[in-house]
Amino acid sequence: MSDHHGDDHAREHDRPLSGPALRARALESLLVEKGLVDPKALDELIDTYQTKVGPRNGAKIVARAWTDPAFKKRLLSDATAAIAEFGFIGRQGEDMVVLENTPKVRNVVVCTLCSCYPWPVLGLPPVWYKSAPYRARAVIDPRGVLKELGSEVPEDVELRVWDSTAELRYLVLPERPAGTEGWSEDELAAIVTRDAMIGVAQVKLPARGKR
Amino acid sequence: MTTSIPPEVDLGALPALPRDDAGPVFSAPWEAQAFAMTLSLHARGVFTWREWADVLAAELAAASARGEPDDGTHYYVHWLAALEKLVAGKKLILGNELERRVDEWDAAARSTPHGKPIELPRRG
Known part of the structure; x- marks a missing residue:
């Protein structure tokens, strides 16, 4: 193959x-x-x-959380309900948990057993998420996995790995990049990537002039 | 949970990650078909999502135990095998019903001229 x-x-x-x-x-x-x-x-x-479903749904949620502190609070305390405000509801009856990245803590999502994934907000998982190497290695060597996926994590940043289940799915709330002050929700949503919401990348500012 | 690397792990021996940059959701129509059948049967309450996840996880673990390289491209092959097992386990399809149907479609496909839609002959 x-x-x-x-x-x-x-x-x-x-x-x-x-x-x-x-x-x-x-x-x-x-x-x-x-x-x-x-x-x-x-x-x-x-x-x-x-x-119709794809990582854009998740990107809208992230952008809202970046711009609306009350929504962010609801999102972090009861993600399933906060996400339902957008009309994104899991077909498998699963609960959602949103994990907030900070300068000192980064979260990475995996499903070690199969490939449980928050479909309603991220669409279907990328091929590497379903692969045995990712499923096994994300837990053993998250830093190595992130490095291979192009994202080096400084030693003083704590990495937390979250194993999804049939009942519980995770979405990472990435850090809002500096230099996006005053951006609208739509502009912000446009720079949020699928990989950032799985936790294997950070949201980056697009090259100048692309805004 | 927070993980740290146990000292006995030889990181150099770990397999490389496959990559895709927002690649196709399904790489062939049958993958979408297998996916949709599963969601549809679940929506009817034929099985719980936990039951499904367990069967799929067992299928993936068995493939890995057989030493099959699992770079994610065979994922839906295992998905379909898991669905066949679950459907048989739930007695929705009995005995060799599925194998007979596979043979019928195979025969129909072979006897259909190129470019014509493949259909099963009408029965009865």
């Missing part, structure tokens, strides 16, 4: 249905026949997760 990225679509056309695609098709046709899933509902779900 070296060339996983570009040409899946082209290959789909080259070979008949096979492997997991064949099994998924067979399973779906059986479940539809038994009235257990509705193909229209499946399409809707896929569309929602592919195009």
Whole structure:
């Protein structure tokens, strides 16, 4: 599996249905026949997760917390309720916890067992989040993992690693970068990245003039 | 929880992390299909999310125990296998029903000319 990225679509056309695609098709046709899933509902779900839900939801929450101290307080004390104010509600009935980064403490989120992830606010997880190396190493060697992901953490900053579960999902509230005083919520949301909300990166100011 | 590195850990021996920069959510349509079936069955109350997470975690752990390189690209293969097991465990699909259906789709796919939609022959 070296060339996983570009040409899946082209290959789909080259070979008949096979492997997991064949099994998924067979399973779906059986479940539809038994009235257990509705193909229209499946399409809707896929569309929602592919195009509508993404890290932008989380970015809006972070930007609001940066600009509205009362919201931030609610977010840190009862994240599930505060996030529901935006209409982002977990389908799995999970509770959300928001972890605040400070100059002295940085939080990193992982799911060591599978890949529990706050879908309603971040969409679906990136491929590295689901990988065994990340799942295992984030706990053993968080500093090394962050360094590899491009974010070196000074020795005097404490790193806290949080293991997600089916019932509990975490979102990191990154530090607001200096130089963003007076920015609007929308402008702030635009610079918040998915990786910053997983905790493996910090929010950086875009290059000059991009604002 | 706060972690520190235990002294016996050989950091150099740890595998490298795969990277993606906001890569595709699903790398093939079947991955989206497997994902959506799972959410949909959960929404019907067929299983709890805890049950699902346990089966998926077991599937991932088994793959890792078999020594399969897990760089995240096979994630949905394990996801689909977990879903098949859970659905069988819940007796939603019985015996070799799924294997028979796989064979039927396989036969249909092979006999469908290139470019035509693959469909199962009507029964009865």
